[in-house]
Amino acid sequence: MRIIRAKDYKDMSRKAANIISAQVILKPDSVLGLATGSSPIGTYEQLVKWYEKDDLDFADVTTVNLDEYYGMKPENDQSYHYFMHDHFFDHVNIDPSRINLPNGMEPDEKKECARYDAVLRSVGDVDIQLLGIGRNGHIGFNEPDDCFAKGTHCVELTESTIEANKRFFVSEDEVPRRAYSMGIHTIMTAKKVLVVASGEDKAWAIRESCFGPVTPKVPGSILQLHNDAIVIADEAALSLCGDFL
């Protein structure tokens, strides 16, 4: 696991966008695993800027997203489908037929998990998986658990995640309680994993994920076993790692 120290959110975002753009330049038909949340927004903004300057071409890129809220219509502005279009897809020349996300509107969990796993198999290896991290160390929506989930699954969100995500909703009651998420095994098969973390509220998750025991109680800790995992974290997110760096 490589840890790259960033000055602040902007610096973190530029560093992450640099790694993704190098990937797309070197391999124009890359498969990008994409993430939502406030952490990667700056990365998408930077990629869009470079695209607008004609420095990047996404025409042959395929994307797979980590997760989606269960029961959420894609046109709902809190859906991850909406988020991805709003922050990235609608601003670059990505082919809509190469965009893949879990379908939150499929009520049959078994069916949707099997469908999305088949999609993931059909696109082949993910070249770079971008990840944010939850305050409790969750990645995608793989919440702390007794074991690591393998493939796509439907998750009950923890109180800590509901609490953290309520800032995006009018009231806590509106925060969905369940979500579809790519599994840990799928995340671990990506050729490269890129975690972006900013702010003090991520400090515990970053310390435990990078230097704590590898345990499903802190899902991000499994990334210590990945052979090409990069964590780009700002000073605040690294503030509890002092003794280890």
Ligand SMILES: N[C@@H]1[C@@H](O)[C@H](O)[C@@H](COP(=O)(O)O)O[C@@H]1O
């Ligand atoms: N499913 C997403 C995660 O993919 C994201 O990493 C996490 C942290 O979000 P933020 O970056 O807004 O702190 O939030 C959600 O739970």
